[in-house]
Amino acid sequence: MKWHVLNPLWVAIGAIGLVLLARQFMVPDDFGVHGRNFTYGYHRLSNIQEWKDFPVKYQGRDYCTDCHAENVQEISGSAHAIIQCENCHGPGVNHPGSVQSLTIDTSRGLCLRCHADLAYPNTNRGTMPSVVDKTHRRRRECINCHDPHNPRGV
Amino acid sequence: MTHSRRDFLKEAVGTTLTSVVPLSAFTLLSTEEAKAALADLKIRYAFLVDTNKCVGCGLCVKACKTENEIPYDAPVTRTWIERYVITKDGKTHIDSPMAGRDGFTDRKMHDEEIDPADIAKAFFVPKGCNHCENPPCVQVCPVGATYQTKEGVVLVDRKWCMGCAYCVMACPFGVRFIHPVHKVVDKCTMCYHRTTKGLPTACVANCPFGARQLANLKDPDDPVTKIITTQRVAVLKDLYGTKPHIFYLGLDLNVR
Amino acid sequence: MPEDMVVHGLEWTVKELFVYPNEYIYWAIQIVMYPYMTGLVAGAFVLSSLYHVFGQKDLKPIAQFSLVFSLALLPVAALPLLLHLQQPTRALEPLLTPHFTSAIAAFGIVITFYGLIVLSEIWFVYRAYFVAQVHELKEQPGLLSALRRIVYRALTIGASDVSDGAIRVDKKAATILAAIGIPTACFLHGYAGFIFGSVKANALWMSPLMPVIFIMSAVVSGIALCMLTYIIIMEWQAYQSRRGGSVLEASEIKGAEIDVISKATRYLLAFLVLAITLEILDLIFRGYTAMKSWDILRSVMYGQDFRNIFILQYTLGNLVPFMLLVLPGRTLRRTAVALVLVLFGVFMMRWNVVIGGQAFSLSFSGYMHYELPIIPHNLETFKEGLFGALTVISMPFVLFWVINKFIPSLRRDAESIK
Numbered sequence: 001m002k003w004h005v006l007n008p009l010w011v012a013i014g015a016i017g018l019v020l021l022a023r024q025f026m027v028p029d030d031f032g033v034h035g036r037n038f039t040y041g042y043h044r045l046s047n048i049q050e051w052k053d054f055p056v057k058y059q060g061r062d063y064c065t066d067c068h069a070e071n072v073q074e075i076s077g078s079a080h081a082i083i084q085c086e087n088c089h090g091p092g093v094n095h096p097g098s099v100q101s102l103t104i105d106t107s108r109g110l111c112l113r114c115h116a117d118l119a120y121p122n123t124n125r126g127t128m129p130s131v132v133d134k135t136h137r138r139r140r141e142c143i144n145c146h147d148p149h150n151p152r153g154v
Numbered sequence: 155m156t157h158s159r160r161d162f163l164k165e166a167v168g169t170t171l172t173s174v175v176p177l178s179a180f181t182l183l184s185t186e187e188a189k190a191a192l193a194d195l196k197i198r199y200a201f202l203v204d205t206n207k208c209v210g211c212g213l214c215v216k217a218c219k220t221e222n223e224i225p226y227d228a229p230v231t232r233t234w235i236e237r238y239v240i241t242k243d244g245k246t247h248i249d250s251p252m253a254g255r256d257g258f259t260d261r262k263m264h265d266e267e268i269d270p271a272d273i274a275k276a277f278f279v280p281k282g283c284n285h286c287e288n289p290p291c292v293q294v295c296p297v298g299a300t301y302q303t304k305e306g307v308v309l310v311d312r313k314w315c316m317g318c319a320y321c322v323m324a325c326p327f328g329v330r331f332i333h334p335v336h337k338v339v340d341k342c343t344m345c346y347h348r349t350t351k352g353l354p355t356a357c358v359a360n361c362p363f364g365a366r367q368l369a370n371l372k373d374p375d376d377p378v379t380k381i382i383t384t385q386r387v388a389v390l391k392d393l394y395g396t397k398p399h400i401f402y403l404g405l406d407l408n409v410r
Numbered sequence: 411m412p413e414d415m416v417v418h419g420l421e422w423t424v425k426e427l428f429v430y431p432n433e434y435i436y437w438a439i440q441i442v443m444y445p446y447m448t449g450l451v452a453g454a455f456v457l458s459s460l461y462h463v464f465g466q467k468d469l470k471p472i473a474q475f476s477l478v479f480s481l482a483l484l485p486v487a488a489l490p491l492l493l494h495l496q497q498p499t500r501a502l503e504p505l506l507t508p509h510f511t512s513a514i515a516a517f518g519i520v521i522t523f524y525g526l527i528v529l530s531e532i533w534f535v536y537r538a539y540f541v542a543q544v545h546e547l548k549e550q551p552g553l554l555s556a557l558r559r560i561v562y563r564a565l566t567i568g569a570s571d572v573s574d575g576a577i578r579v580d581k582k583a584a585t586i587l588a589a590i591g592i593p594t595a596c597f598l599h600g601y602a603g604f605i606f607g608s609v610k611a612n613a614l615w616m617s618p619l620m621p622v623i624f625i626m627s628a629v630v631s632g633i634a635l636c637m638l639t640y641i642i643i644m645e646w647q648a649y650q651s652r653r654g655g656s657v658l659e660a661s662e663i664k665g666a667e668i669d670v671i672s673k674a675t676r677y678l679l680a681f682l683v684l685a686i687t688l689e690i691l692d693l694i695f696r697g698y699t700a701m702k703s704w705d706i707l708r709s710v711m712y713g714q715d716f717r718n719i720f721i722l723q724y725t726l727g728n729l730v731p732f733m734l735l736v737l738p739g740r741t742l743r744r745t746a747v748a749l750v751l752v753l754f755g756v757f758m759m760r761w762n763v764v765i766g767g768q769a770f771s772l773s774f775s776g777y778m779h780y781e782l783p784i785i786p787h788n789l790e791t792f793k794e795g796l797f798g799a800l801t802v803i804s805m806p807f808v809l810f811w812v813i814n815k816f817i818p819s820l821r822r823d824a825e826s827i828k
Contacts, residue, residue, distance in 0.1 A: 002571070002579040004537075004569030005534075005580075005583050007568065007569050008526070008529070008530040008567070011567060015522075016522075022502070023506050026502070027506050031507055034301075036302065038509075038510075039293055040289065040292050042298040042509050043298050043301035044311055047311040047312075050312075051343060051346045052347055052350050052351075053347065054222075054346075054347035055347070056347060056348055057220060058217060058221055060359055082364075083362045084213075084360050084362060090220070091220055109257075112259040113213065114362075118261055119273075121276070123209065123277060123278075124208070124209050124363060125210065231432065234432075246775070248428040248773065248775055250428070250430075252431075264427060290610060290611065293511045294608075294609070295509055295512055296503075296509055296512040296513075296515040297503040297509060297515070299503075316496070316500035316503055317495050317497045318491075318495055319418075320512065323436065323437060323609055323611065324610075326611035327772070328430035328431075328772045328773075330432065331432035331434075332436070332496055334416055334417045334418070394610055394611065410773035
């Protein structure tokens with residue numbers, strides 16, 4: 001009986017054993033099938049909480065109303081009622097806490113997002129007032145003449 | 155012959171041992187875990203996108219980048235807007251400058267002027283991860299770094315992803331990319347950090363025109379769910395069988 | 411953007427017309443190298459098995475060599491992946507948490523299993539030689555000999571019985587391992603084809619023929635590489651002995667044996683014909699069924715990729731070497747030229763699948779052009795550039811040189827084994 005033929009097998013078993021041992025240390029304990037099945041639910045469970053803990057930035061208009069009720073009221077009665085405060089004022093996270101005042105985007109580019117003339121027929125955009133950027137008061141910011149909280153106001 | 159039997163035995167044992175490795179990858183659910191899983195089956199999120207309402211302002215793209223810390227100037231994004239202009243000669247012009255991050259302010263498409271008189275129809279289509287029911291991206295991940303939550307949201311484990319990009323190749327919709335800073339795969343998370351707190355996603359919250367809406371398909375009283383179940387909606391690339399969960403109103407046949 | 415922020419794929423991708431914003435050529439040169447290297451591994455092993463299993467005695471000299479060479483190729487097959495991964499420190503994860511619904515997860519298991527088979531087979535073939543070396547080196551003085559003796563002792567793994575019975579068992583074991591190794595080698599490369607063929611999102615890749623095409627062309631490349639390396643080494647040794655610089659007698663060095671080459675060539679041609687047939691079949695089917703993707707695919711194949719597919723791969727890489735090998739009056743030199751062209755053709759096939767599959771957008775309305783980074787200026791452009799590819803292709807020869815010092819496999823040295 002030539003037992004030496006099994007020597008490579010012992011080496012192989014040893015190598016596989018090493019991998020299994022490595023698994024004990026290198027794979028997090030909560031890694032497994034969580035959810036529907038192996039195909040779609042194989043993952044590290046604690047990752048779910050990690051994503052839940054991701055910091056929220058945008059607060060929503062209701063958050064702004066607490067302190068800025070007047071501005072909210074003004075814009076709500078105007079043609080810009082559908083615009084969210086944070087669309088122009090940026091996310092309200094940490095405000096008024098560590099961020100004293102939010103940086104307002106007053107660039108032409110912001111207004112042109114909706115109001116640049118594209119002349120597309122049968123679109124929602126086609127129903128909105130629009131300007132041709134190149135020919136309309138080129139070197140000035142829109143807010144010089146137009147009040148964003150009350151665009152059609154006098 | 156004793157010798158060949160021994161050799162076959164050797165290989166059989168070797169194969170069995172090699173297959174022990176995958177089996178030990180499974181953990182069994184306890185009864186508590188199973189019960190909790192079933193209880194949470196009351197939520198299945200989906201998006202409703204109305205292309206009739208979208209004006210291409212791109213505020214959703216900007217909000218998404220800000221909310222989810224995707225480098226603002228990097229040409230990768232979790233969501234984007236496509237502009238379609240079909241001219242009267244039947245040609246379809248499509249573009250998405252900087253993914254629509256700054257909106258669409260120029261009539262030129264791929265450096266080509268298009269005469270407004272030649273336009274038959276034009277519209278905008280917001281796109282993002284469809285959080286498919288049968289996500290092919292999850293199926294092909296070799297290490298279990300991407301997965302589907304019980305609400306149907308598809309997420310990526312940043313600490314486990316090795317960046318092979320197989321999932322990026324497997325997504326028919328092209329929504330995945332390599333995050334330029336974290337160097338792992340990234341994609342729309344359906345603002346999981348917001349939706350699990352009852353907040354809408356950043357794109358939905360920041361769309362002035364209501365072109366993007368969030369729905370819980372398992373809640374029959376959800377007004378958006380009612381639209382999806384009672385009006386004529388469509389999905390992208392239905393033929394792949396992934397069962398996408400962004401439902402579109404006003405989806406045109408020219409939309410890729 | 412700050413220096414450390416790199417959008418992966420941006421540097422070497424040029425977009426044309428409408429391409430989805432996140433689309434770049436993510437699978438670049440290293441993913442072309444990877445199936446190429448695993449193909450060489452599989453092919454080299456199959457060539458060696460033709461002798462061990464099917465008793466093709468004429469192939470004995472090259473069989474020895476290709477077995478050891480396939481061992482030198484094996485770690486190099488993993489190298490392109492390490493260079494490609496965005497998180498290479500996590501490269502062991504497919505072994506730790508394999509998600510078996512993914513074809514790539516099979517990689518860890520299959521390459522481990524295959525590696526064990528190749529190592530075991532080499533062990534059985536060379537065990538008597540190791541034992542002989544242990545005895546021989548005992549007599550020789552010096553630190554180097556002592557070190558070499560330790561290595562050989564370790565390699566015997568405690569099995570020092572070299573009686574006739576033991577040698578017979580060794581031969582039997584080697585044969586069985588070679589037999590098991592053939593389907594394993596096929597699986598190793600078949601699954602690489604499955605990696606592409608199962609991606610339904612990619613109109614060019616999705617095809618049930620992919621695994622088979624990959625296996626056929628893998629065997630072709632493996633046989634071709636072994637034949638070519640064998641010819642070069644044997645001719646070099648013959649040249650050296652003719653110049654009088656060799657220790658051995660001139661009569662022992664005959665150079666590459668024509669019979670061996672002829673026999674191997676016949677197998678090469680058989681697999682080459684199979685590979686070409688399947689690829690043409692795939693093309694015909696696509697054109698005939700004309701699915702939605704056909705317009706952009708045809709535009710890519712007959713347009714920007716025409717040179718790569720029809721001129722470089724099909725003509726220069728398949729048709730020309732086929733003619734060279736089939737036409738009468740075949741010389742060793744003509745064979746060598748044909749083999750180089752075959753290797754080039756198989757490389758172009760990998761290129762045309764990997765890069766070609768990303769040459770068109772998922773939107774079917776745009777194109778992406780791949781510009782291989784030549785001079786690297788950061789880690790990314792090295793890893794996924796020309797120099798990264800050159801590192802990979804030169805590795806097997808470096809490894810083989812080291813391995814050959816302990817496990818000699820060339821004719822001159824092999825004589826002393828059996």
